Amino acid sequence: NEDVVKMSVDVTQSGPEINRHIFGQFAEHLGTGIYGGIWVGPESEIPNTRGIRNDVVKALKAIKVPNVRWPGGCFADQYHWRDGIGAPEERKSRINVSWGGSPEANTFGTHEYFDFISQIGSEAFISANVGSGTVQESADWLEYLTASGSTLALERARNGHPDPYDVAFWGVGNEVWGCGGPFTPQEYITELKKFATFTNNYNANVNTQFVAVGPDSFDEYSFGYPEAIMEAWAKKTWTWDIQGLSLHMYTRGGWPAVIPATGFNESGYAAVIKETLEMDKFISDNRAIMDKFDPEHKVSIMVDEWGTWYAPTEGTNPGFLQQQNSQRDAVLAALNFNIFIRHAERVKGANIAQMINVLQAMILTEGEKMVLTPTYHTFRMYVPFQDATRLPINFNKGFYKEGTIELPRVDAIAAKGRDGKIYVAITNIDPKNNASLDLSFDEQTIKDVKGETLYASAIDAVNTFDNPNNVAPTSINASLTGSNVSVTVQPQSVTVLEIVSE
């Protein structure tokens, strides 16, 4: 299908800001996500700064990670922060009950986490323990992090950090209808009120945003959550508030996860893409509920877990959730970004699961080796969309068919970047055909255009330690005719154009 797709970008009408936090990451104490992936310890032969891998830090800086959600996930509701502070040799060792029953040495704790996010230039998103923790434990942790002058603040100073930390987000539990509870919506609301009332940020530099647990697209125990929480929020007293409601949605084709990460054909590709596009309905449904109680958008949607969840890589511990990452994941990441951006009025945060070695990771490591995944490259290409202003873009998505599955052929999003340039991201979903595009920009005079594209000839192409640049962005030729941009994008590809107007 070589018909030219016409796209018109309206630069005269700007939409909402695309919150950079929709490009957030999630790093749980799970498998080798933290130990091995981030933390190797100061004595390691792997080059590190205070125990944190230099290669990983360098790679993450390039994608401008806005926040890192930590320490879980399910792990968050079994985590006791005091286990992870003080002299490393005196820290308590525990069993990671959620993930593979592996030992948790607690050598990566609060101070190591803040060191890590400061090395990559990111902000803090802490998920606090509601399931097995107490209100006092939660209150003490945020006081320890943010206060000045109190006994806890002095303890923080003795542990190496006299200045208060900035805590951008505070999750009040995780999946409390499941691994983090389990609570009914009303039971959680009772907990939420107590935790949110007594857990305080004392650092005036930051308005810590409190994020309540919301629904998961799959889990029926979570289904009543959004109404119940928003209704309670609408009737709240002055003592507590939330600024975010968490949504979780994995692309995993049911439970247990059996979709192969590689070695799939075009129908395997189409099924996964079809499922991931359900994100739009999931957000729309929850937006509608929230709009009833909060028409002014005071509470944001935080999709703080999303991504693909495939069958684990053969030979690995299934509790470690390790999987390969292919061009399909790169396309899928772009489609999810586009959905978040279309809902930018309400969606102000999202965290892909997970950053390193777990699920749809940016980075895979093995000993001293490191490789960047196709998903990493999509994140890097979308950096100009961070805090950009969405612009309306009109086009006909078209369709392509794979067996009984019908999918859109192309998808696109446009924005005006902080640097004043126009950015257009185009995904050619069709795995068989190029798409030729003709972009117009209202009355604007376009002076220059350049772009990058991420394409692989096989839909399940991956990067490996032996062939790390198999899937990597290359520059793409786009031509200017008057003020129209013409470009042909390859099948199953993600392209970002940078356009300079007068």
Ligand code: AHR
């Ligand atoms: O990301 C893996 C797990 O998925 C998280 O720990 C949990 O919150 C979710 O069920």
